[in-house]
Amino acid sequence: MDGRPSEPDGFRDFVEARSNSLLRSGWLLTGDWPSAEDLVQTALAAAWPRWATLTRQDAPEFYVRKIMVNTFLRWRQRRWTGEIATARLPELQAYGDAFAQIDARQALLAALDRLPARQRAVVVLRYFADQTEAQTAEAMGCSVGAVKAHASKALARLRDAPGLAELMTGGVAS
Amino acid sequence: MNTEERQLAEMLHRVTPEPPRGVTVEDIAFRLANEAGSRAPRGGHREPRPRRRPARGSRGPSRRGRGGAGRGWAPVLAAASVVVVAGASAGIATALSSHHSPAGSSQDGMPTSSASVSSPPASTTPTSPSTSNGATWPPEQVADGMWGAELINRQTFTQASLVAGNGSLYAFSPGFLDRISPVTGNGLAHVPYNSPIAGFPNRPVLTGNTVWVLSSYAGSSVVLAGYNGSTLASAGTISVPVSGQVASAPEGVLTSGSDGYLYVAAGSAIAVVNPQTRQVIRQIPVSGTVSSVAVAPGGSKVYAGTGAFQLTAYDPATGARLGSSAVSGIGSFGGNLVATPGGVWGTMGIGMSEWVWFAPNGNLSRVVRVSQGPGAGLDSVPSYSGGVVWIGGSQELACVNPATGQKMVAAVIPTDNGIGEYFGNITVAGGRTYALFQNQAAQQSGVATLTPPGGCSG
Numbered sequence: 001m002d003g004r005p006s007e008p009d010g011f012r013d014f015v016e017a018r019s020n021s022l023l024r025s026g027w028l029l030t031g032d033w034p035s036a037e038d039l040v041q042t043a044l045a046a047a048w049p050r051w052a053t054l055t056r057q058d059a060p061e062f063y064v065r066k067i068m069v070n071t072f073l074r075w076r077q078r079r080w081t082g083e084i085a086t087a088r089l090p091e092l093q094a095y096g097d098a099f100a101q102i103d104a105r106q107a108l109l110a111a112l113d114r115l116p117a118r119q120r121a122v123v124v125l126r127y128f129a130d131q132t133e134a135q136t137a138e139a140m141g142c143s144v145g146a147v148k149a150h151a152s153k154a155l156a157r158l159r160d161a162p163g164l165a166e167l168m169t170g171g172v173a174s
Numbered sequence: 175m176n177t178e179e180r181q182l183a184e185m186l187h188r189v190t191p192e193p194p195r196g197v198t199v200e201d202i203a204f205r206l207a208n209e210a211g212s213r214a215p216r217g218g219h220r221e222p223r224p225r226r227r228p229a230r231g232s233r234g235p236s237r238r239g240r241g242g243a244g245r246g247w248a249p250v251l252a253a254a255s256v257v258v259v260a261g262a263s264a265g266i267a268t269a270l271s272s273h274h275s276p277a278g279s280s281q282d283g284m285p286t287s288s289a290s291v292s293s294p295p296a297s298t299t300p301t302s303p304s305t306s307n308g309a310t311w312p313p314e315q316v317a318d319g320m321w322g323a324e325l326i327n328r329q330t331f332t333q334a335s336l337v338a339g340n341g342s343l344y345a346f347s348p349g350f351l352d353r354i355s356p357v358t359g360n361g362l363a364h365v366p367y368n369s370p371i372a373g374f375p376n377r378p379v380l381t382g383n384t385v386w387v388l389s390s391y392a393g394s395s396v397v398l399a400g401y402n403g404s405t406l407a408s409a410g411t412i413s414v415p416v417s418g419q420v421a422s423a424p425e426g427v428l429t430s431g432s433d434g435y436l437y438v439a440a441g442s443a444i445a446v447v448n449p450q451t452r453q454v455i456r457q458i459p460v461s462g463t464v465s466s467v468a469v470a471p472g473g474s475k476v477y478a479g480t481g482a483f484q485l486t487a488y489d490p491a492t493g494a495r496l497g498s499s500a501v502s503g504i505g506s507f508g509g510n511l512v513a514t515p516g517g518v519w520g521t522m523g524i525g526m527s528e529w530v531w532f533a534p535n536g537n538l539s540r541v542v543r544v545s546q547g548p549g550a551g552l553d554s555v556p557s558y559s560g561g562v563v564w565i566g567g568s569q570e571l572a573c574v575n576p577a578t579g580q581k582m583v584a585a586v587i588p589t590d591n592g593i594g595e596y597f598g599n600i601t602v603a604g605g606r607t608y609a610l611f612q613n614q615a616a617q618q619s620g621v622a623t624l625t626p627p628g629g630c631s632g
Contacts, residue, residue, distance in 0.1 A: 012199045023193035028186065033194060034568075034593065034614075041592060044202045104189045127183040128190065155178060167189060168181040 008051035015044060018061055021129075025065065028124045029072045031109045039075075043067035065129055066139040069121045073140075076117040104167055111161035119154035122147055194569060201592035303365040303406035311359055316595075316611065316622055320571065320585040323597070325611060326359030327621035332369075334510075334555050336610060336621075338603035339380035340403045343621070351378065351387060353406055356603055359621050365406040367399075376428045379436065381449045384409050386436060388428055393419055396440050398428065400449065412436075412452045417443035421465035425479075425509025425521070431469035431490060437476055439464035444478055446490065458493040460486065468511035468518060471558075477518050477536055483508035485518060485538050499538035510555045514563060516577030519544070519556040530556050530565050532579035542579050545572070560602030562630055566609060568594035573630035583629040590615035597622065 019040065026036030043064050047054060054060040112120055118140065125136040126147070133151075137144045158164050175183065316323035329347055336345040342362065343354040351367040354360070369376070370391045379386045380403065389399035394416045400409035418441040421427065427439035435455070436447040442463055446456040462480030469476045469490065476490040485508075486498040501508075501522075512519040517534040530545040544556075545565050556574075557564045562582070563574040572584035588595055596612035611622040 007199060007203065015197060015199050015202070019197040020193055023197065024190045027193065028190055036193070037197060037592060040197050041201055041205055044197065045205050048202060048206060105191060108185075108189050123182070123186075127179060128186040130183070151179075155182065158182065159178075164185075168178070168185045 008048060008055075010055055011048065011051050014060055018064075019044075022061075022064065022068065025124050025129055026068060026072075028108075028112060028128055029068070029120060031113065039068050039072060042071050046071075062131070062135060062139065065125065065131070069125060069139055070141070073117050073121060107161075107163035107167060111158050111164045114157050114161055115154050118142075119150045119157070122150040123154050123158075126151055197592070204591055303363050303401070311620070313359070313623075316613075317590070318588040319595075319611075319622070320588065320597075320624075321607075321627070322625040323609070323611065323622045325618075325620045325622050327354060327361075328619065329354075329361065329621075330619055331610070331621075333610070334599055335377055336599055336601070336608075337377050337380065338559075338601050338608070340383055341604065342403065343603070343608065344378045344380070344385055344403075346378075351385070351401060351406060353403075354621065356606065356608065363404075363406045365401060365408075371424055376424070376426060379428055379430050381430050381434055381436065384449060386428065386430075386449065391420055391424060391427065394441070396420060396438060396445075398436065398438070398447070410452065412447055412449070412454075414438050414440050414445045414447060414454055415457070417441040417457065417459070418463065421463045423509070424465055426466040426468070426511055427464070429467055429469055431476070432471065432473040433490070435490075437467050437469055437490070439467045439478070444476060444488065456490075456493060458488050458490070460488075466509035466511045466520065468513040470513045471515055475513070475536070477511055477513055479509055479511050479520065483522065483538070485511075485520075485533060485536060487536050497536070499533070499536070501538045501541055512556050512558050512563070514558045514576035516575070516579070519558075519563060521555060532563075532574075534579065544574060544579055544581075545570070555599065557600050559600065560607070562602075564600030566596070566598030566600055568596045571597045571600070571609075573626060583627050597624075600624070 022040045022043070023033070023036050026039040027033060030036050030039060046067050047060065047064050050063075051060065054063050057063075112123070115123065121140060122136055125131045125139055126133065131139065133144050133147045137147045140147070311326065311328050314325045316325055329352070331352070332346040332348070336343060338344075338356065341356070343356050345352050345354065346367065346369060347364070349366060349368060350364040352361055353363040355362050367387060370388055376388050376391075383403040385401045385403050385406070386398050387401070388396070389411055390397035396414040396416050398412040398414060400411065401407065402409050420441050421439060424439065429437050431437060434449070436449050438445045438447060440457070442460050444458040444460060444464060444467055445454050446458065447453070448455050458476065458478075460478045460480060462478075462484065464478045464480055466479035467476065473490060475487045475496060478486050478488065480486065481500075484498060484500040487496040488494065489496055508520055508522045510521045513536075517532055518536040519530065519532050522529055522531055529543055531541050532544050533541045545567070558576060561576065563576045565572050565574060566587070568587055570584050571587055572581045574581050587597055590613050593613075593615040596614075597609045599610040601608050607624040607626055609622045609624050612619045
């Protein structure tokens with residue numbers, strides 16, 4: 001026996017169906033794929049032993065995302081004492097440029113890097129994972145009012161991020 | 175949601191890329207099994223593994239966080255990569271150095287600019303070399319490694335710093351310039367050295383039996399430091415005059431040509447230096463601040479990368495501008511230029527999305543993307559060695575036709591515990607092929623030898 005716990009029912013189906021979406025959320029949170037993979041694996045490993053309970057509550061993805069966000073916040077808390085502003089930002093690409101996709105991603109990550117960790121987490125949960133304010137508040141262990149405040153401040157910062165307004169109003173197809 | 179929020183949500187879904195690979199149940203099971211075995215002493219919390227490379231200008235102490243000294247395997251998300259080199263990358267330095275000795279003095283009628291000779295190097299503390307760092311390693315097969323990968327060295331070196339020449343490998347380890355045996359992988363000599371471009375050092379450049387490195391590179395100060403290729407004893411310094419200010423984001427600013435001269439990006443000019451006389455024999459004015467420089471293999475052209483992004487070719491003998499091309503809207507960064515008979519190669523983009531491009535005949539209007547995705551950037555700065563362009567990273571290791579940009583053979587780089595290993599900075603020296611290797615999951619790194627398939631023969 002290799003010491004691995006037995007696989008819970010439905011876990012494989014969930015991973016196969018949702019890992020891409022979780023990884024994309026992880027990428028938005030961390031800014032790179034290796035860290036995103038690490039984050040998703042950490043969350044799924046934490047969810048594994050509690051899988052039966054989570055599925056009974058009929059919201060396993062919500063809890064996996066909750067673990068992801070809190071793990072991300074813990075990592076950031078341990079590693080960062082403050083936000084470091086971007087030194088240089090990528091220039092905006094022309095629409096339809098052959099290299100526009102990658103530049104759009106760079107602009108997006110640069111913009112997200114301007115956000116404190118909790119604002120970034122709210123952006124990912126609310127606007128990428130499509131969670132409600134109440135769900136986001138529960139996932140982050142804060143009030144709905146705090147979620148609204150984080151979202152408002154995040155939007156204000158993103159509004160000023162170079163290139164992001166253009167991406168939001170048109171931009172480049174993925 | 176209001177309109178702005180809907181636009182943000184739509185943009186996030188549209189721009190966020192698909193992951194290069196998914197997470198599997200096996201990944202999780204393996205992780206759980208590993209954590210069960212190591213949980214007790216650590217309290218069960220697993221820190222994220224270190225990023226090999228932070229996005230430039232996005233996070234981390236600076237865009238140059240990669241490969242900084244002394245980070246070792248500490249799981250610091252902020253710290254960039256300590257990559258751990260190995261092999262040697264030829265790239266510009268290896269491929270272009272060494273054919274001829276430079277002329278003993280200025281030979282083309284161009285006035286020599288002010289240059290000074292002194293020692294010791296400015297940014298290096300005590301220059302007394304050590305004849306050996308004492309480290310030896312038995313060869314070890316890389317588990318599941320492609321192309322017969324075998325570790326011959328397990329030292330930590332700075333990413334993208336390895337070159338080969340004079341029967342040796344040279345690289346930066348934290349706080350040192352090292353000379354390594356390409357046969358045994360053993361450290362042969364080292365001398366204290368700290369790059370002035372923290373975390374993103376220019377590779378050492380060899381001319382004759384001298385190893386040249388950047389000693390100072392900031393503002394209006396560019397100083398080169400030379401070391402004896404055998405003993406690493408100081409061979410003096412060269413102060414290079416700068417036109418204006420040097421680039422704030424230098425990516426490959428020191429190289430050599432087949433004429434034996436050193437070529438240095440020196441603000442709005444390329445300085446051509448005779449390393450024997452320590453004289454700056456020519457300054458080629460460039461429109462814009464040069465962030466990267468490369469010399470064509472035959473020495474007929476020197477390329478300057480400027481801005482975001484323009485590539486201009488000059489005649490190194492006369493300084494005449496031969497042509498220029500640009501790519502618009504490509505982002506702010508471009509560099510790590512490598513010139514081959516077919517054109518010019520370089521990197522573009524930031525962080526893990528950095529990618530490698532090829533411009534046939536140095537014409538950016540015909541630029542093609544050679545690699546993309548994670549690990550396709552600095553982690554896999556193209557190297558031109560053994561008649562082949564090599565591009566590695568954490569996804570794929572490929573040998574590429576230096577004339578056409580077409581991949582000839584590519585191999586998937588294995589993963590360990592779901593984490594991609596790293597093979598990069600390939601160089602061919604003495605009939606052997608070397609790569610930098612890193613396995614973050616196993617906390618293993620070093621110089622690996624490879625046996626590429628026949629299809630990689632240039």
